[in-house]
């Protein structure tokens with residue numbers, strides 16, 4: 001079980017152990033070039049490849065990418081179906097490479113909404129890379145932070161039906177065991193490209209103490225250099241987890 005940042009002060013390092021990214025700005029990148037929004041999504045896949053490689057090289061252990069939110073179904077049907085096609089294509093083409101690079105793929109979100117072929121590809125890709133441990137790449141698809149907390153609550157009650165009559169036994173540890181990423185440490189660094197400064201229902205529970213980095217750069221233009229800039233900024237942050245600055249310098253303080 002990974003350390004909870006609200007239960008104990010986690011160990012931190014200069015390079016974030018877990019990076020979570022909202023890959024935003026694909027549509028605007030394309031519109032500025034008088035291209036259809038979908039061209040931006042296609043270009044965005046290349047940025048994913050660059051960032052996965054750069055994270056692997058930098059020693060990041062967990063990279064979590066928001067690919068499709070539970071609210072993105074509200075988009076025009078053609079855009080949604082292109083995004084699904086890109087997802088299928090990426091799984092077909094990239095999984096071999098991920099396996100060679102030591103990447104373990106996880107997909108989180110309510111997968112039951114996807115067509116059976118996509119679900120099968122997801123399960124096969126997870127299985128094929130399950131032996132890897134160098135970099136855990138988690139793709140959040142049809143994911144919502146509120147959905148995650150609700151599904152965890154339901155799973156907890158299903159596992160321990162007696163809990164409903166003893167609500168005082170429900171604590172953070174008991175619930176968080178059932179969250180989608182219970183196996184991973186909480187994100188250290190959150191990056192959002194595209195200029196918006198909001199969380200858009202991403203990992204709302206897990207990012208209680210993440211450092212938030214925003215850049216105006218659109219996702220298709222994001223790469224190793226931009227990632228390095230985010231890491232350089234991260235290194236300057238003082239992660240206090242509720243303590244004072246003076247306490248951080250004291251012997252024994254982490």
Ligand code: IPE
Nearest residue numbers: 023024025026027028029067
């Ligand atoms: C992010 O880019 C990709 C997805 C949400 C799938 P957008 O498509 O949101 O791009 P903008 O924000 O409209 O520019």
Ligand code: IPE
Nearest residue numbers: 022023024066067068069200
């Ligand atoms: C968040 O981006 C979701 C993904 C990147 C998958 P959106 O572009 O959908 O977020 P909002 O609608 O601007 O908040």
Ligand code: MG
Nearest residue numbers: 024025026194
């Ligand atoms: Mg957007």
